[in-house]
Amino acid sequence: MAGIVLVGAQWGDEGKGKITDLIADDMDYVVRFQGGNNAGHTVIHGGRTLKLHLIPSGIMYPHITPVIGNGCVIDPKVLLEEIDSLEADGLSTHRLLISCNAHLIMPYHRDLDGASERRLGELEIGTTRRGIGPAYQDKASRMGLRVQDLTDEHIFRKKLEAALPEKNDMLEKIYGLPTYTVDQIAEEYLRYAERIRPHIAETYSVINRALRADQWVLFEGAQGTLLDLDHGTYPFVTSSSPTAGGACTGAGVGPKTIDRVLGIAKAYITRVGSGPFPTELHDEIGELLTRIGGEYGTTTGRRRRCGWYDGIIVRYAVQVNGLTDLAITKLDVLSAVDTIKVCVAYEYDGKRYNDLPCHQTAFHHAKPIYEELPGWKTDITHCRTFEELPTEAREYIAFIEDLAEVPVAMIAVGPSREQTIMRRWEGRM
Ligand code: GDP
Ligand code: IMO
Ligand code: MG
Secondary structure, eight states: OOEEEEEESSSSOSSHHHHHHHHGGGOSEEEEOSBOTTOOEEEEETTEEEEESSSOTTTTOTTOEEEEOTTBEEOHHHHHHHHHHHHHTTOOOTTOEEETTOEEOOHHHHHHHHHHHHHHGGGOOOOOOSSHHHHHHHHHTTOOOBGGGGGOHHHHHHHHHHHHHHHHHIIIIITOOOOOOHHHHHHHHHHHHHHHGGGEEOHHHHHHHHHHTTOOEEEEOOSOGGGOTTTSSTTSSOSSOOSTHHHHHHHTOOGGGOOEEEEEEESSEEEOSSSOOTTBOOSHHHHHHHHHHTOBOTTTOOBOEEEOEEHHHHHHHHHHHTOSEEEEEOGGGGGGOSEEEEEEEEEETTEEESSOOSSHHHHHTOEEEEEEEEOOOSOOTTOOSGGGSOHHHHHHHHHHHHHHTSOEEEEEOSSSTTSEEESSOOOOO
16 A cells, blocks of 8 residues: 545544544655645644644654645745744654645735625635635636745746736725735745745655655545535535545546545534535534534634534545545544434435435535434543444444445544544554
8 A cells, every 4th residue: 555545524624633643653755735724633642732734744753754735725924834833843844845836825815815705795605714715716717826936036026917916906996905016925925935945846756756666645635525626515615626536636646546545524523614514503412512522623713513423425425535444533522412313314395315415405405314323421532442432332333334335444532642443454564
């Protein structure tokens, strides 16, 4: 095995950072392939808690080369702040590689993200307002500036001169916001360039060489399947491809280099931001999950909406990602609940749906059909083998497995690295 893709199987915040950290010992490279600092991955490592936004979760392992791939969008200011904060924590970042083809988040992207959300009012997407959408918009419309442009002042200014007038028009005429000058942005970004330059690399080549040499590469997804621009709950999605296919385009590797696709799902489900959410709980159980699960956004601090595990969504994630395994996280949070519900189908307009409905109206109004399972009502955070789990917890996992039709390879029973049950992870010999 050499290429492993790790993706969120729900709406993000599934515990991708924790699982990446868990299998990091086996890896030589950890590669981010999409998204930017909209991500917030929590890793509890050696007694300290790291919240990573842009830098891959393998950064604390000296044997790992962390890579930010071409499919990512990079806010250089945030990147340098994250580097500084890790260095201040005693973690070396000198190994970090950044693709020359990754796109830059510019100051006007951040402004436009916030302004367009304000303008949408009640219809807002609830973005992280980090400029992610506008940066990907410019990438698609071929107006973006890339990391490599930081290394050539002439090119950087020329591209900015081409892009800026339209941005300034939008800022000023549509949103009534202050504008920028080329000098102002160039002065700031070219200052960042000095520090970023040593990290810039042709990352596709580094990764492909590693894969050919049978080294282990983990492609660490950000966000989740239901936030995917193509496969998610459009328009309430992010602007990149967090599904497994995104690893190929976003890192520059072929599909045959991927040996295993690990999907991460919580034992319930959460969502930050707007958009449909069939199993959302508006009652005291929703409150309980928020409180016990500590469900507040790592990036924006917003309260995450909580709901019962949605078997339709995870089965969909199994298909669109080609998941080979699932990791179920936060099983311990369900210890607080008497009876657990799992969504096995939807009902809309008198019709039963066993898969995600094609039309968004049906999904928006879908009423979940639940199966009820008994809770275990006992602390499971100390369990380290499947057999140690109470019968009800084992039955819950078996039920999820049957619905998803892929094996549950790992079960997390607490936030720290040790609080995990490994069922099916051969690792590296
Ligand atoms: P990511 O974006 O997918 O990496 O997930 P986040 O880090 O945003 O959110 C997951 C949160 O759950 C973090 O605070 C983790 O420390 C925590 N966490 C992960 N696994 C478990 C678990 O099994 N049990 C509990 N109680 N917390 C967990
Ligand atoms: P991690 O990697 C959860 C959500 C935002 C919003 C939508 C679009 O920690 O799982 P964007 O700023 O990307 O244009 O916002 O996507 N979102 C996330 N939700 N976890 C994330 O990342 C997210 N990144 C973006 O809340 O609904
Ligand atoms: Mg997160």
